[in-house]
Amino acid sequence: MKTTLAxxxxxxxxERAIHRVAVVGPRRELDGVPLPAAPWPGVLVDRVxxxxxxxxxxxxxxxxxxxxxxxxxxxDRGPLRILRSRPExxxxxxxxxxxxxARLLAPVEDDSDVEGIVDLDRLTPEALARAVENGxxxxxxxxxxxxxPEYYLDATYNRIFDWFETTKWDWRELDxxxxxxxxxxxPEIDILQESAIIEFGTLPGAHNFLREWADEYSFSSWAxxxxxxxxxxxxxxxxxLHEIGIDVRAKHALYKREPYPIGENRAATLMMNIISxxxxxxxxxxxxxxxxxxxxxxVWRLLGRDESRHARAFFVFCKxxxxxxxxxxxxxxxxxxxxxxDRRRGVKHPAGFFYPHSSSTSGLRQIEQYAxxxxxxxxxxxxxxxxxxxxxxxxxxxxxxxxYLRSKVA
Numbered sequence: 001m002k003t004t005l006a007x008x009x010x011x012x013x014x015e016r017a018i019h020r021v022a023v024v025g026p027r028r029e030l031d032g033v034p035l036p037a038a039p040w041p042g043v044l045v046d047r048v049x050x051x052x053x054x055x056x057x058x059x060x061x062x063x064x065x066x067x068x069x070x071x072x073x074x075x076d077r078g079p080l081r082i083l084r085s086r087p088e089x090x091x092x093x094x095x096x097x098x099x100x101x102a103r104l105l106a107p108v109e110d111d112s113d114v115e116g117i118v119d120l121d122r123l124t125p126e127a128l129a130r131a132v133e134n135g136x137x138x139x140x141x142x143x144x145x146x147x148x149p150e151y152y153l154d155a156t157y158n159r160i161f162d163w164f165e166t167t168k169w170d171w172r173e174l175d176x177x178x179x180x181x182x183x184x185x186x187p188e189i190d191i192l193q194e195s196a197i198i199e200f201g202t203l204p205g206a207h208n209f210l211r212e213w214a215d216e217y218s219f220s221s222w223a224x225x226x227x228x229x230x231x232x233x234x235x236x237x238x239x240x241l242h243e244i245g246i247d248v249r250a251k252h253a254l255y256k257r258e259p260y261p262i263g264e265n266r267a268a269t270l271m272m273n274i275i276s277x278x279x280x281x282x283x284x285x286x287x288x289x290x291x292x293x294x295x296x297x298x299v300w301r302l303l304g305r306d307e308s309r310h311a312r313a314f315f316v317f318c319k320x321x322x323x324x325x326x327x328x329x330x331x332x333x334x335x336x337x338x339x340x341x342d343r344r345r346g347v348k349h350p351a352g353f354f355y356p357h358s359s360s361t362s363g364l365r366q367i368e369q370y371a372x373x374x375x376x377x378x379x380x381x382x383x384x385x386x387x388x389x390x391x392x393x394x395x396x397x398x399x400x401x402x403x404y405l406r407s408k409v410a
Contacts, residue, residue, distance in 0.1 A: 018042035019064045019139070021132055024053050024079045025071025025097070029120075033071065033097065036125040040132070053079045057086060065092050067135035069128070071120065072098045080112040090150075091142050093135040097123060143215035147324060155218035160316055164222070167309055168229065169302045174236065176243045176295060183293040189246070191287065192296070196237035196248055200256040202230035205273075212262045212269060219317050226310055233303050240299060265331035270318035274311050275339045275382050281307035282378035315385050322389050329390060330408050336386055337401045340379055 021043055023033050030047045043066075048056045050071075057065070070079045080096075083089050096117040115138060118131055142148070149155055206227030213220045238248045263269035284304030288297045321328040387395045394400060 019044075019066035019136060020060065021045045021067045021069070021135075022048050022053075022056065022065060023069045023071070023097075024048045024050055026050055026073070029071045033069075034123060034125045034128060036129045040136075043132075043136070045132075050079050054082050057082070057089065065089060066139040067093050067095070067132055069095045069097055069118075069131065069135075072096045077112065080114070084112055091139060091144075093138045095131050095135060145215045147218075147320060148216055152217075155221075156317060156320055157218040157221045160222065160313055164225065164309060164313060167305075169305070171236075173302065174295065174298060176240060179240065179243050179295045180293055181244050184244070184291075184296070188287075188291055188293070188296070189241075189244070192237055192241060193246065193248065195283075195287075196234050196241065197252045199230060199234040199237070200253045202227060202233075203253070203256055204259045206230070207259060208262055212266060222313060222317070226313070229306055229310070233306065236299055236303075240296065265328065267318055267321040267328035268331040268335040270314050270321065271332040271335040272339065274314045274318060274385060275336065275379075277307045277311035277314060278382050278385075279375055279378040281305075281311060282374040282381075286374040311381075311385075315389075319389055326408075330405065332389060333386065333401055333404055336382065337398065337405060340382065340401070341398045 019042065023030065023035075023045065025033070027049045030049065033047070035045060046056070068079070068083055072080075080094060083092060083094060090113075093115050094112060095115055097120045098117055099120050115135060116131065118127060152158070206223055209223035209227075210220055213223070234253070241248060263272075281304050284300045284307060288300035288304060291297050291300065318332060322332055383395060383397070386401070387393055390404070392404075395404065
């Protein structure tokens with residue numbers, strides 16, 4: 001790169017540079033921009049004449065350009081328009097350095113996605129350093145997730161919010177004082193205790209979602225709603241048990257606080273949760289049909305409806321990922337094959353896999369033995385969702401999943 005167009009003023013060599021920062025403006029203004037005496041480690045700061053800015057961007061190739069500070073004259077938006085015309089530079093953070101900045105507060109901020117406007121007449125090395133440091137931090141926060149939309153309300157979270165929010169149940173739908181204890185069987189009470197304990201496992205699940213999706217806000221926002229709803233599942237069942245004289249020990253919740261490993265692929269993580277929610281939905285619906293106690297029937301029906309809603313939402317987010325890259329489709333099918341294919345160990349729900357020191361595994365087996373066909377019903381629904389994910393009606397069985405995976409590996 002010619003030094004007449006862009007002059008690097010920071011110490012690190014390009015091999016060690018992490019980010020580039022460009023100060024762009026008329027040649028006569030560039031020398032007056034007060035750069036800090038000790039530039040940032042791992043950052044190259046370039047002075048670029050505005051008429052050479054397009055060539056500068058071409059010369060960067062795949063290098064990171066984190067922050068651009070444009071010396072702006074009234075009515076001049078040239079460098080900003082050039083910057084935003086490059087799709088690969090939409091993540092670059094931009095600041096305007098201007099005299100009488102109040103006159104530049106027009107729609108340029110929205111049109112060109114400007115982070116801020118700095119008064120050029122009052123610019124000091126410290127003020128410039130703050131702008132660059134904020135820009136670097138903002139650039140890092142944006143990440144590289146291709147599914148992040150330009151506008152907040154374009155996110156999937158907004159699209160599913162209304163139906164998800166308006167279909168949740170209200171505590172006023174349940175009156176625990178009306179429980180008819182004489183209609184309960186001992187196996188039902190055992191299952192109720194186990195299902196309350198199993199639901200404690202959603203706590204680390206919510207934490208892991210936020211960790212695994214740390215570079216976005218759409219799924220993470222929904223995961224907060226999911227976690228709040230799942231927390232009610234344990235609470236309502238524990239309250240029911242309390243009403244009939246049984247108190248669940250707090251140790252069971254603590255056993256489930258241990259985090260489990262973060263997944264290697266987000267679509268695979270979502271598929272595992274589609275399966276777990278679909279099976280949980282069918283478990284609760286089946287148990288509701290079988291019990292004679294009206295209040296417990298109402299509780300389990302509501303929880304079954306919740307789990308169905310959760311499976312649907314997980315599916316929507318999974319479909320978004322599958323549509324973005326074939327590797328996500330393959331990972332999702334691989335996860336489905338793992339959980340749908342082998343039942344020899346009898347653990348047919350992921351909740352029992354991660355916490356062998358709790359009672360989840362034995363509890364799930366007990367529930368499955370109570371109504372053994374419900375897992376088959378749930379898995380048929382999962383296969384229907386996989387057909388939708390892949391847009392492939394030929395996927396009718398676990399064997400078809402295996403054939404799909406073989407075709408992608410070959």
